[in-house]
Amino acid sequence: MPGGKAMGRESQRVAETKERIRDAFFELYAEKKIERISIKEITEKAGLNRGTFYVYYKDIYDLLERTEDELIEELMEKVKGIVTMILRDADIIPFLPSVEFYQKYSKILRSLLGPSGDPRFVHKIKKIIKITLGELFRKENMPEVRNLEYIMEYISSAQIGMITYWLQNDMALPVKELGEMIKQITLHGPVGYLKMQTESR
Numbered sequence: 001m002p003g004g005k006a007m008g009r010e011s012q013r014v015a016e017t018k019e020r021i022r023d024a025f026f027e028l029y030a031e032k033k034i035e036r037i038s039i040k041e042i043t044e045k046a047g048l049n050r051g052t053f054y055v056y057y058k059d060i061y062d063l064l065e066r067t068e069d070e071l072i073e074e075l076m077e078k079v080k081g082i083v084t085m086i087l088r089d090a091d092i093i094p095f096l097p098s099v100e101f102y103q104k105y106s107k108i109l110r111s112l113l114g115p116s117g118d119p120r121f122v123h124k125i126k127k128i129i130k131i132t133l134g135e136l137f138r139k140e141n142m143p144e145v146r147n148l149e150y151i152m153e154y155i156s157s158a159q160i161g162m163i164t165y166w167l168q169n170d171m172a173l174p175v176k177e178l179g180e181m182i183k184q185i186t187l188h189g190p191v192g193y194l195k196m197q198t199e200s201r
Contacts, residue, residue: 018056020046022067023107025060030111034060034118068112068121071105076128082179089187096179102171113164122160129156155186 024045028037037060043050057063075097085091102109112121130152137148145151159182166178173181185193 014056017048017052020048021053021056021063025063026067026108026111029064029116030107030114031116033116034064064118067108068118068124071108071112072121072124072128074101075125076132085183089183096175099171099175102167102175106167106171109163110167113160113167125160126153126156129159158185 021042024042025037027045028041039050039053039060042060043053057066082096112118130149133152133155134148137145162178162182162185166173181193184196188196
């Protein structure tokens with residue numbers, strides 16, 4: 001129907017405009033802290049006027065938070081089965097996000113996880129990982145463990161650290177290899193993993 005096609009074109013224009021705003025912001029965010037970025041800079045880089053920015057976002061912090069939430073929601077949807085598979089020492093390859101996913105969001109992730117990034121973003125991801133682990137432990141009827149919150153902090157920090165390092169190094173390691181490494185280090189610890197590597201030679 002003509003009306004449906006018009007709405008589809010409108011939705012596409014909205015998505016493209018928001019993407020231009022987002023891309024312009026994260027280009028600037030990769031270079032300097034958020035408090036030094038102005039809406040004028042963002043809209044000039046995006047080739048838009050200031051009024052267009054306010055159609056979609058209240059301010060720069062609103063843009064940042066909404067982008068983070070959308071990214072986390074999509075990421076968690078893709079990887080929610082990975083933690084279960086890791087703890088069962090099962091194949092995680094089918095659950096890994098594709099290279100295309102990381103390529104799509106690499107600029108944003110590098111900015112958010114980089115030196116000038118948003119610490120709240122890391123906190124949000126850690127919180128979700130810990131909740132997922134807690135739910136999984138209960139579902140799997142695992143016995144209670146003393147100081148479990150410290151273990152979950154270690155696991156979540158290590159996984160985020162490895163992915164951050166991978167992104168900063170232009171995703172040189174294949175996604176499958178990275179995923180398998182994270183799995184083995186989570187199961188056996190860094191020292192155990194190193195021993196496995198040396199013993200296999």
